[in-house]
Amino acid sequence: MVVGPQPKGDVTCSEVLMSRIPLLRSIARIIIGGGGSGGGEGRPVEVAAPDPVPSVVYLLVNDGSCVSSLQVVIDSSVSPVNQFMAIGTSVLLEGLLKEPSVPGKHVIELQVEKVLHVGTVDLNKYPLTKTIYPVDFLRVYSHFRPRTTTMASVTRIRSALGYSTHIFCQNNGFFNVHMPILTSTDSRGHSEMFQVTTLLGKAEMNTKDDSGELDIINAAIKEKRSRIEQLKRNESDKEALLAALRDLQKANELVLQIEQQKSKFLPSLKDGKVDFSKDYFSRQANLTNSSVLHLESYACALSSVYAFGPVFQAEKTRHLAESWMVELELAFADMEDVVKCAVNYLKFLCQRILESNSDDLKFLSKRKEKTCIDSLQLIKSSSFEKITYTDAVELLKKVTDKTFKTKIEWGMSLAEEHESHLAEAIFKQPVIVYDFPKEIKPFYMRLNDDGRTVSAFDVVVPKVGVLILGGQREERFKSINKRIEELGLPREQYEWYLDLRRHGTVKHSGFSLQFEHMVMLATGVENIRDVIPYPRTPGKLSY
Amino acid sequence: MVVGPQPKGDVTCSEVLMSRIPLLRSIARIIIGGGGSGGGEGRPVEVAAPDPVPSVVYLLVNDGSCVSSLQVVIDSSVSPVNQFMAIGTSVLLEGLLKEPSVPGKHVIELQVEKVLHVGTVDLNKYPLTKTIYPVDFLRVYSHFRPRTTTMASVTRIRSALGYSTHIFCQNNGFFNVHMPILTSTDSRGHSEMFQVTTLLGKAEMNTKDDSGELDIINAAIKEKRSRIEQLKRNESDKEALLAALRDLQKANELVLQIEQQKSKFLPSLKDGKVDFSKDYFSRQANLTNSSVLHLESYACALSSVYAFGPVFQAEKTRHLAESWMVELELAFADMEDVVKCAVNYLKFLCQRILESNSDDLKFLSKRKEKTCIDSLQLIKSSSFEKITYTDAVELLKKVTDKTFKTKIEWGMSLAEEHESHLAEAIFKQPVIVYDFPKEIKPFYMRLNDDGRTVSAFDVVVPKVGVLILGGQREERFKSINKRIEELGLPREQYEWYLDLRRHGTVKHSGFSLQFEHMVMLATGVENIRDVIPYPRTPGKLSY
Helix, strand or coil: CCCCCCCCCCCEHHHHHHCCCCHHHHHHHHHHCCCCCCCCCCCCEEEECCCCCCCEEEEEECCCCCCCCEEEEEECCCCCHHHHCCCCCEEEEEEEEECCCCCCCCCCEEEEEEEEEEECCCCCCCCCCCCCCCHHHHHCCCCCHHHCHHHHHHHHHHHHHHHHHHHHHHHCCCEECCCCCEECCCCCCCCCCCEEECHHHHHHHHHHHCHHHHHHHHHHHHHHHHHHHHHHHCCCCHHHHHHHHHHHHHHHHHHHHHHHHHHCCCCCEECCEECCCCCCCCCCEEECCCCHHHHHHHHHHHCEEEEEEEEECCCCCCCCCEEEEEEEEEECCCHHHHHHHHHHHHHHHHHHHHHHCHHHHHHHHHHHCCHHHHHHHHHHHCCCEEEEHHHHHHHHHCCCCCCCCCCCCCCCCCCHHHHHHHHHHHCCCCEEEEEEEHHHCCCCECECCCCCEEEEEEEEECCCEEEEEEEEECCCHHHHHHHHHHCCCCHHHHHHHHHHHHCCCCCEEEEEEEHHHHHHHHHCCCCHHHCCCCCCECCECCC | CCCCCCCCCCCEHHHHHHCCCCHHHHHHHHHHCCCCCCCCCCCCEEEECCCCCCCEEEEEECCCCCCCCEEEEEECCCCCHHHHCCCCCEEEEEEEEECCCCCCCCCCEEEEEEEEEEECCCCCCCCCCCCCCCHHHHHCCCCCHHHCHHHHHHHHHHHHHHHHHHHHHHHCCCEECCCCCEECCCCCCCCCCCEEECHHHHHHHHHHHCHHHHHHHHHHHHHHHHHHHHHHHCCCCHHHHHHHHHHHHHHHHHHHHHHHHHHCCCCCEECCEECCCCCCCCCCEEECCCCHHHHHHHHHHHCEEEEEEEEECCCCCCCCCEEEEEEEEEECCCHHHHHHHHHHHHHHHHHHHHHHCHHHHHHHHHHHCCHHHHHHHHHHHCCCEEEEHHHHHHHHHCCCCCCCCCCCCCCCCCCHHHHHHHHHHHCCCCEEEEEEEHHHCCCCECECCCCCEEEEEEEEECCCEEEEEEEEECCCHHHHHHHHHHCCCCHHHHHHHHHHHHCCCCCEEEEEEEHHHHHHHHHCCCCHHHCCCCCCECCECCC
């Protein structure tokens, strides 16, 4: 039973487990009263055995529901204790929760009466031990790393941040819309995107059918060649050599035939362009890099909408190929409205995580020098400084106590060093930079009256950098049409988008949060590959 | 301001709008008191003008936050009224909310004092009019269709179902995990998947660089050819003909050169297989068709987890190429546990939608003959019949009052006609069919002691069909290893998955809900393409 009352009083561990309520979080809440105590050793099970041939073992059992572990005592009279000795062993136990026999950091322990299940570990092959692992080591074992306390905490905080996003949006009248992943529209204009096809699969499929065959023929060819070499050296049998040569030729022809068969499924060119006529969508299909354009169509119908899903980028940069993005879009809203909304959203997230995941935050702070709690507190209490891009550039130009790698000039994108100097050195709090030159922002940002800048904004946070990108969308048909022409974007892709300006156009604005950056802020984890379960970067795809 | 108190008492419409709180839902809640009244005309604005040259217009304004529309009165002394006449016009108005001047179905109306914005409509090109549209007509206009009352209701219900999913899971201790979309693992085994590549983009990019060039050359070639024909007829100038022929050859060579340049970016074969060495991931990457395998790795660490995201399938069937799926996975749970969880989840969804979206349901019921409310009520109150696959086949074999298109035999998949007969004719309520032959279920389902069936289950709902698929996963290394071998699956793809059985294995179970089917059930909408914002089907990708 998933929905049910929380177990109270004298329950057996098995009852708790069987009731499908997270074991340790429940125990921590009911008996210890919130805080929890020890544990957090970064592995599912820790074993303490008083002597080499122990008669009693003390295990620290964790079920992933919270940081704390439960101390478990197993006497060898109940079960052979050797089977519990390996880190990573899974157990299902029945027993009595009671005060610890030996006073220590644990306020409760489980005296085991019955062992229901043991899932052993092959110690020679299991990569996790008692050590605290360097993160890049763990990255190789994406399927095991949530078993460490650090990654489990990151996962719980990521989950809470996502849920808080839904709560914020739903409580404020936003509707969640599932925007398409497969698209023919480039939402950024001129960006490198992944293509989606079934053609390569067809070629591979065709390979599969004869996969064995081809390997066999290739092996046979190798053999035939060595036999021919042998026959050549041994000049006596001309007849046999001739037969062997003919045989080889036949085999080679067969290979060629099979390869040609497969090739015909490969994408080809037609009039100088890739021929998609045989492809699934009969045209080029890409993986979306942002939902903003599609989301606008829903904002123009339902007023306040949000999307929360994966986005993709094929640039070989330090970014992830696949990441999650939160996007909010508001009709009848200008930049000021949407900036307020973005700030409220960020403050709500921080407030909620500080309350709901305090144990995880405490654990991560110990490991990560408290940066995450500070960052969350800062955003929660900050008033958010606002400055135009033009003023920010002027300020940065006047900086004398620091030399930037790149000298800033009006018209350039702010580099990381400039942003961090603004937020950390100058304002010492989150900063909203707005009114950027139109050239460095997407084509759909609303042109300001000066004709040079657009109503776009960045939220820059100390130690994290740009967290949110947003702005007011160009709602005037003439302006957006001109911008698409200026940039030489393929107009036919954007006709449907222009329709939103042709028919019942309204002022509207929105912003996006790169979700992984928020998780990094909230956890203090420094590498983006460690805040997403299965990170995808160039050349890396082992799962 | 998004977060703020709800406006009360005597506020202007502009204040309400500016406060970013959904206009009509707030008004309906505060003044009308929940129910709302008229409206639901399926378009953003309806106009009623008493005479051809009206001095007063009555508009029905809807902001997409609920079914009800607000009656708005504009006098020609405030603003020229002609501009409001077209359906789909967007307006931002200031005025006083008051009792209607003419008693009717509206209990409140807005007397406009100031017109702040009008977004006009090009009547000749705007596809939506006062008519009630056939759904397949609307499908062509995915960017406009949420402006109709039906699609707006579907969108609101879809959003509420998603939010309810998060509430159910989070309240029951499940953590949300973002599972990868890009994967090298086929979670079903031998299924048709989409491939993801950057190679085609490179070939296209290379085309872009000279897109103009190639068109110009091809046009020139055409011209040259016609000139040669002319010269041939007119035999006098041999010298000119020769020069023209040389000229043509040169142009042809240039085209060939450009095409070759592009071709080198196209995928090619190496040892009979597609050569992915130059591709983004240096290997074949697919779009996921299910998160189950990856999710299991998180269940084995955090006990209860769920995924909610898009999945993809490249089979050219009546299914969507891109759809959303909810997947729950529970450690220390057998099939009985997970069946209970699935039933609780379904009941929770139905209960909540009946409460939170009653207006939408009422509106859709009128249009769709009340099927959706009935379906939701049925699930909410049903006890869910349970029957083994074997018994179900026996029951179906005995059916005499109906002839099935396909005669059922043990070992076959249940067809739609069999499932609907079970749920609608025999049991007249949702049915859980379980213990299926292993051949018709995925390789990871747990083998029963009979050696022929696996612990898998389907939840079949009257009028909807299979809503949930689930079961207990094979946790025993030997069994799952044997199954992978039997099916000839590429073992190297599943090594990481087998690791979960090698190290600390536990009983675990899970299920998946095809989210679109749930939306169809809750809305009564019959075509799957009408419950997802931008449907993707073979050959269709215009956005």
